[in-house]
Amino acid sequence: MKKHSVVIAGGGSTFTPEIILMLLSEEGRFPLSELKLYDNDAERQAIVGNACAIIMKERAPHVKFSFTTDPKEAFTGVDFVMAHIRVGKYEMRSLDEKIPLKYGCVGQETCGAGGMAYGMRSIGGVLEIIDYMEKYSPNAWMLNYSNPAAIVAEACRRLKPNSKVLNICDMPVGIEDIMASICGLKSRKEMQVRYFGLNHFGWWTSIIEKSTGRDLMPILKEFVSKNGYLHPSMEGHVDADWHSTYEKARDILAVSPNFMPNTYFKYYLFPDYVVSHSDINYTRTDMVRDGREKRVFGECKRITEAGTAKDSTFEVGGHATYIVDLACAISNNTGERMLLIVPNNGSIINFDPTAMVEIPCIVGCNGPEPLVMGEIPRFNKGLMEQQVAVEKLVVDAWIEGSYLKMWQAISMSRTVPSVEVAKKILDELIEANKKYWPELK
Ligand code: NAD
Numbered sequence: 071m072k073k074h075s076v077v078i079a080g081g082g083s084t085f086t087p088e089i090i091l092m093l094l095s096e097e098g099r100f101p102l103s104e105l106k107l108y109d110n111d112a113e114r115q116a117i118v119g120n121a122c123a124i125i126m127k128e129r130a131p132h133v134k135f136s137f138t139t140d141p142k143e144a145f146t147g148v149d150f151v152m153a154h155i156r157v158g159k160y161e162m163r164s165l166d167e168k169i170p171l172k173y174g175c176v177g178q179e180t181c182g183a184g185g186m187a188y189g190m191r192s193i194g195g196v197l198e199i200i201d202y203m204e205k206y207s208p209n210a211w212m213l214n215y216s217n218p219a220a221i222v223a224e225a226c227r228r229l230k231p232n233s234k235v236l237n238i239c240d241m242p243v244g245i246e247d248i249m250a251s252i253c254g255l256k257s258r259k260e261m262q263v264r265y266f267g268l269n270h271f272g273w274w275t276s277i278i279e280k281s282t283g284r285d286l287m288p289i290l291k292e293f294v295s296k297n298g299y300l301h302p303s304m305e306g307h308v309d310a311d312w313h314s315t316y317e318k319a320r321d322i323l324a325v326s327p328n329f330m331p332n333t334y335f336k337y338y339l340f341p342d343y344v345v346s347h348s349d350i351n352y353t354r355t356d357m358v359r360d361g362r363e364k365r366v367f368g369e370c371k372r373i374t375e376a377g378t379a380k381d382s383t384f385e386v387g388g389h390a391t392y393i394v395d396l397a398c399a400i401s402n403n404t405g406e407r408m409l410l411i412v413p414n415n416g417s418i419i420n421f422d423p424t425a426m427v428e429i430p431c432i433v434g435c436n437g438p439e440p441l442v443m444g445e446i447p448r449f450n451k452g453l454m455e456q457q458v459a460v461e462k463l464v465v466d467a468w469i470e471g472s473y474l475k476m477w478q479a480i481s482m483s484r485t486v487p488s489v490e491v492a493k494k495i496l497d498e499l500i501e502a503n504k505k506y507w508p509e510l511k
């Protein structure tokens with residue numbers, strides 16, 4: 071079987087060690103010859119890189135491993151770029167959350183004004199990585215799961231239409247894992263789904279058991295209308311802070327009861343609830359820094375000091391196997407059916423053909439072939455039209471350096487009550503993002 075050379079962009083990410091363990095556990099179907107980490111923050115990446123070097127030496131000495139901040143070294147001779155960068159890191163994510171909250175609006179990593187601010191930072195970072203890939207390894211594919219995926223994907227569509235970039239998100243995967251548990255199945259792979267929407271903004275319209283064709287929607291509707299996605303099997307496996315998000319799916323289902331919803335509609339359909347349950351002095355970033363970042367970096371430093379990872383507490387990031395599914399689909403032409411963020415192009419018949427939508431695709435060596443999802447109802451379509459306009463206006467603002475477009479984008483979000491509030495949030499975000507955003511005039 072062909073061995074692959076992979077570079078992980080955003081090597082200093084808190085997700086890197088468990089993704090590396092996952093890649094090693096999947097070598098049976100996706101063998102590696104070389105694994106490199108790339109980041110533009112040498113100090114942060116070294117914490118992760120030094121520990122991963124020990125893990126690789128002990129568990130996969132046959133795979134050449136290195137980490138670097140030099141693009142040429144990182145991107146030369148690779149088959150796949152797996153990208154999970156966070157431009158501005160947690161310091162800026164914190165402001166994305168806190169600035170909108172100050173004005174009584176949802177402050178969240180990818181939703182609302184904070185997500186738009188993050189988008190304005192991410193576009194340049196992701197495009198730069200595509201450029202490096204195309205310069206040093208023109209035949210490589212980039213599997214991008216850097217957020218905010220919707221805005222990044224629209225920027226790729228507009229500015230890199232011919233690049234080999236696939237935008238994918240783990241949120242539907244995570245929810246499908248829960249759905250499988252609710253239905254008493256061992257794996258989400260036993261299900262076949264139909265889904266339509268935008269990233270972090272979509273619905274399952276059909277879920278059947280693959281082997282028998284059994285309709286699983288009635289079981290799911292019954293369960294979710296009472297409990298949301300909060301299933302007992304998640305106890306101890308899911309961050310406690312996520313419980314309310316899973317639970318709230320119950321109320322999201324109530325307003326569009328024919329389809330199973332993505333959890334992030336919480337931010338768009340219940341913004342007042344979200345704001346009243348937020349603490350501006352301790353937002354999700356603070357939780358992630360006190361939780362995942364401390365745990366991962368603490369463990370990395372411990373491994374490096376001990377000089378061995380034999381007793382490491384890192385677990386295989388099992389749920390990230392979707393990344394290998396995608397790489398295998400390209401490399402081995404598996405024709406796997408997966409949800410990807412792709413140009414609509416008629417798949418959702420009564421929706422903007424130029425929108426980046428999240429829909430099932432058959433993925434093979436030439437990339438994704440999107441499936442037709444047909445016509446969608448007015449309520450869901452209306453919500454999507456508003457949100458896709460927000461995402462497109464942010465990309466317009468980035469390309470044109472337009473203050474007006476960014477103001478319109480924030481004003482149009484369901485999470486912001488008025489044009490006046492939008493302006494106040496925007497002006498403060500501009501100040502905070504001086505180092506990262508193009509100048510807006
Ligand atoms: P993190 O801050 O721990 O790591 C991100 C790394 O990216 C940092 O080390 C940073 O230095 C680096 N970076 C920033 N700008 C860069 C650039 N221009 N070039 C190279 N490296 C750069 O963040 P995290 O919490 O681990 O999240 C990483 C990313 O993955 C985020 O975008 C997050 O939203 C995303 N994510 C996506 C999914 C998904 O499935 N879509 C799931 C989880 C996380």
Ligand code: LMR
Nearest residue numbers: 179217309312354358362
């Ligand atoms: C994270 O940092 O974990 C996010 O990507 C999602 C979350 O849990 O807020």
